[in-house]
Amino acid sequence: MAFLLETPPADRHSKFEDLQGLVTGTLLMALSVQFLQASDLITGQVAGLSLLVSYWGGWSFGVVFFLINLPFYAVAIYRMGLVFTLKTFAAVAILTGWTFLLPQGMSFAFLHPLAGAVLGGVSAGAGLLILFRHGATLGGVGIVAVWLQDTRGIKAGKVQLGFDVCVFALALALFPLVTVVYALIGAAVTNLVILTNHRRDRYIAR
Numbered sequence: 001m002a003f004l005l006e007t008p009p010a011d012r013h014s015k016f017e018d019l020q021g022l023v024t025g026t027l028l029m030a031l032s033v034q035f036l037q038a039s040d041l042i043t044g045q046v047a048g049l050s051l052l053v054s055y056w057g058g059w060s061f062g063v064v065f066f067l068i069n070l071p072f073y074a075v076a077i078y079r080m081g082l083v084f085t086l087k088t089f090a091a092v093a094i095l096t097g098w099t100f101l102l103p104q105g106m107s108f109a110f111l112h113p114l115a116g117a118v119l120g121g122v123s124a125g126a127g128l129l130i131l132f133r134h135g136a137t138l139g140g141v142g143i144v145a146v147w148l149q150d151t152r153g154i155k156a157g158k159v160q161l162g163f164d165v166c167v168f169a170l171a172l173a174l175f176p177l178v179t180v181v182y183a184l185i186g187a188a189v190t191n192l193v194i195l196t197n198h199r200r201d202r203y204i205a206r
Helices: 015-038 045-057 061-069 072-080 082-105 113-133 141-152 156-171 177-197
Strands: none
Touching (some): 015 082, 015 113, 045 156, 061 082, 072 082, 113 177
16 A cells, blocks of 8 residues: 555655545535435436436446446547546546446435535535646546537536537437536536536646
8 A cells, every 4th residue: 555655756746645636526426416316307427428328328426437438548648648547547437336326325305406406516516626736537528528628618517508509409319408407507517517617727637
């Protein structure tokens, strides 16, 4: 265990810090999924697409999420490097595990869709922010978003919001309009958290 506690350079996280970041970030994301599923809502990004597929086919969210992310790892290796890709792969795998474990220990008797949307949005935003700051994402559009912000100065929140528009347009084919509106509020909260907190001029540590 000593290798996890080595002193890192001043501008980098230690291996132990990265590990707790991956565990904490993915736990918050899994909690977000619980809020959304309890409210029969979806979210944006690849997680939202995975929820749509799982609702439509009756499959496990964790399995669908893991499989959809597989093609993006090639892009991650080419654009962001091996370390980023391995961290992202680990984050996706850990989140998949959390989505199986959390339902065994918690449930909701009632959760209003608006409350579920806001709570899910805040949890997802905080979880993604932690992962970004430890040099990882949850795959998919997050890989593209982080790469564009780091290399082109385009904010990650804006990139993800564009993808979200496509996901919610697809959701209209499966859900009532009011449900999609609630879900869109949750996605807006998520992207607001990222947009206002993921700033290279304020925090640069990986």
